[in-house]
Amino acid sequence: MNSKTFQTITYYAAAILVIIAFYILAWPFLLEAWNSASDEGAFLILGLDIQAGGRMTDGMRHMLLPVILSTFASTDWVYFSTAKIINMGFATVGLLLILGLTRRSFNPTVALMAMTLVAFNRGFWKTMTRVISEPLLLIFIILAYTFWYLGARKDSARYFWLMGAMIGLAYITKGTAQLLLMCFVGWVILTGYWRRWRMLLGVLAAYLLTASPLLVYNTIAWGTPFYNYNSSHAFWYDDWIDSYVAPDKNLSTFLATHSVGDIINRFIFGMAYLFDSQGQVIFPTIVAVLLLIAAALFIFTWTRNADRPSFKTLKTMDAGLRNALLIPVVVIPVWLVFFAWFAPVSNFPRHVIPIVPLISVVVSLIVYQAVMQLPIKPVQTYFPSIVNVTIIVVSIVGISLGYRILAAEFPVWNVYEVDRIQNQSLDELLHGLEGLKPDVVTVVSGPSHTIPAWRARSTSLIVKEIPITCKSIACLSDFLHENQADYLVMDAQMVRHLPFLTDYFQVTRKEEFEMTQEFPLMSLMADYKLDHDRRILIFESIPTQ
Structure with a gap:
């Protein structure tokens, strides 16, 4: 067997094992998610309402997931269990999109590394096993990231328009998607794309077209196309308990009762709280380790290169690549600042999951570039196979550990039966x-x-x-x-x-x-x-x- 064949076989074996490992490791979370209260119950009731020809949204949860749920909605526990299984399916689609689209945009090794980082993220397991909108949302977010990158890299209006359409689909899934559109506006200002007004109008048109079912419904039901309870009220709470004691709080009441110092303190406390509770979701230990390894490799290469500096700067870099690299520079900080503000009110892994694929791709790309620039030819040649074999081993270990947890702690593995019994x-x-x-x-x-x-x-x-x-x-x-x-x-x-x-x-x-x-x-x-x-x-x- 030659090295190319070995690399191909191990690549696909690793990809399959990562998916299997995700299911085995996430299954305990699926079995523990037997309580249909809170957001999950709200999505289930919306599915029943849509099936009966009633409301399409409750003003807080957007319509796309409830529309899907309405196709098999019932008042039996089977409905709840099936909804969780379908969300696991959406999660699988998300992982495969990361693999396929990152491979197309970069290379197979970066794609496999990125998919593995997401699939082994504990917050990903917890989020993808519940009846909430994030598993479906993630599909459109990943597509939006990809089209955004391709649009910047190839300077193609068509890809930007596709990105706008994906953000629109993401918005009818969850209001959080509006934040991605805000990030795009910031990126446009930074890169000078604001001069390309035809392209920007196309993005806006694609977004409004795909989001139009929700915008029209909101206008009829709530009097404004972009109404969402969270952005109108919950975002301005001091704590979620306000939803019970002062549900009508809004921006004006918040500004009337809080000083500039209060606002600054909330950002500081919120960021600390966000990283204290969700730090291992945003930047898991393995991500920190990989970045340290990459930094060490870059330093090693730099010290061995007589023609320093050996790396391109932003000024000499190709404009398309530079603009593409600014995407995570804009999105990640904006996302973290937004949810740092919201953390005192609501702080769950699902809030930061949409940036996890982006972080995973960036980290994988940094590590890959660090290795490829090493002045050691055999390492560059065999690195893809080394990555494949390493991920195979990690996946097998994960499958083994997940199986042991299931065997030791869960006498029943059938999610339908567990939900009924519990x-x-x-x-x-x-x-x-x-x-x-x-x-x-x-x-x-x-x-x-x-x-x-x-x-x-x-x-x-x-x-x-x-x-x-x-x-x-x-x-x-x-x-x-x-x-x-x-x-x-x-x-x-x-x-x-x-x-x-x-x-x-x-x-x-x-x-x-x-x-x-x-x-x-x-x-x-x-x-x-x-x-x-x-x-x-x-x-x-x-x-x-």
């Missing part, structure tokens, strides 16, 4: 409430995630959520009366989100709370334990005398 006590609660009366039962709960609205539709229960604008016991009394509530389901989240309830209840732990004095509006009927020590109290209406 939520059995919730189903018992819903069906128990349903069977308490022969006619329709009205249950009041929330604002919390104890009763998933999408799953409650599998019963005849009428579930009403207490509005976050309810600020007093009198307001709650009116709400219970107006909705003719038969039962009130209360949990620790509800007590935290409705401060006036602390007159009667005290939260002792995350999911634990206790009644400190008699609740005046309804009588206690049951003290119920959901799985994993989630305590709820069920109150029934007091019969009229």
Whole structure:
């Protein structure tokens, strides 16, 4: 077998093993993601609403993922499990796009290294195994990066227009995509492309065309094409608890109540908090190690070269390449600053995942260039094969470790069965409430995630959520009366989100709370334990005398 054949075989073997390793290592996260509360439940309910001909968006979550979910939406746990599996499929498409498009833009070795860095990212595992929009979003973000790079490298308006279309598709998937368009505007100013007004108009037209379904719907439903709850309100919260106690906060109220010093401190604290919690997602240890190795190799090459400096500067570099290299220089800092600001409100791996492929490609390219510039010919010749074999070994080790974790900690690997088993006590609660009366039962709960609205539709229960604008016991009394509530389901989240309830209840732990004095509006009927020590109290209406 010659070296070229060996390199080809090991390359494809490595790529296949990386995908397998991703599934094995991410599967525990998939099995642990059995709770359909919060954003996941919201996406599921939107899928049901679209299927029934109702709303297309709730003003916070954009429409493309719910539209896909609506094609198989149901009120059974199979719906939830299938949605997670489909997102794993989107993640696989994303990895293959990184491999294929980076190979086309650079070379196979850089592509394989970049895909591996993403596939072995713990934040990637956690994000791709949930019913959220990021797995689908990442596909369009990767395509947008690629067309942006090709447009800059080849100075081609066609690629820029394709980039605009991809950002539009990303925007109807998640509002975060708007940030990428802002980055493009900054890049245009830096590179002088602002003079190319026809190209820019084409980008804008492509973006507006692909985003038009959401823009038209938002105009009809919310009165403005670019409405999004997060950018209008949540971005200006001090903490997510504001969504329950002061949901109408916006830019004007924020500026009226915060000084310049507060704003600076928020950026500083937010950046520290972001890197403290998501640092291993943004810049994993392996990325730091690779950059140190690359730096050492560059220094070694520089010291061995008599014609220093040996590397091109930005001034002498080809204009297309220079402009292309400015893409990560613009995108990564802007993305980090934006989510540093948002970190005190919401701080999850999914927020920074869209820049992980970009960072991975940049790091892989730096390492590759560092090796290729070494004054050692055999290293340059055999480096691709060395990378292939190394990734094969790493993938096999990852598969082995992932299998051992699954075998030791998860007696059941079937995600459909796990979701059903883990939520059995919730189903018992819903069906128990349903069977308490022969006619329709009205249950009041929330604002919390104890009763998933999408799953409650599998019963005849009428579930009403207490509005976050309810600020007093009198307001709650009116709400219970107006909705003719038969039962009130209360949990620790509800007590935290409705401060006036602390007159009667005290939260002792995350999911634990206790009644400190008699609740005046309804009588206690049951003290119920959901799985994993989630305590709820069920109150029934007091019969009229």
